Amino acid sequence: MHRKLVATGASLAGVAVLLGAFGTHALAGRLGPQALGWWQTAIQYQAWHAIGIFALGLSGPDWTRRPAWLLAAGVLIFATTLYAMALGAPRWLGAVTPVGGLLMIAGWGLLVWQAISSRD
Template sequence: MMAGAPARGRLPLLAGCVLAAVGIALGAFGAHGLRNLLGPAELGWWQTAVQYQMWNAVGLVGVNGAGLSRNGLPTTLLVAGTLVFAGTLYLMALTGLRWLGMITPIGGVLMIAGWLLVAWRVWRG
């Protein structure tokens, strides 16, 4: 996007960059700060959270680069889905509250809906 473009037009880029930066930090924290504190299952949840967060971050940067109009709803679904999905896994790993695993799929559904909406908008032109 060009300088001076509306901020909402750059929303996927902004969201992708922030999610990526936080994902890198959380990945490093998990690899170095938590490896001796958490069990294998918890570290697996942490890694899954980081992985999905990073994939969606990269995808949001790509959505921005594609120059799609009306990208606000897909961006909202992808960010919300990532926060719910990864956030519940991070919390589950740190707290052991396994009931959070019942909420995690809601984030997955939001991410799927976001990507399907992106695909629909690409298809429609």
């Protein structure tokens, strides 16, 4: 078990629930449809990837660490830029969002590669 990954996944999941509730109760009447869409997309990607990171942390093999950290970095960049834009940050942050998406894709791709080529 990789405790830091378990803690990271659990933290990201808890924050996703917190921000989801905040969005539903505090922001629903204040944000437009596009901003709420960004908020919901960020919540979904953060929650699903948090579960993946948590599971990889519990799985044990060392070869799962790099993919999990790529997922964590990706979800932080992806979700954070969407949250920020939803709350009124400059739209140019939307150019940074795909970097997070690419890191998540790289994490899943590396996991596939590691799983296929691992000897344990």
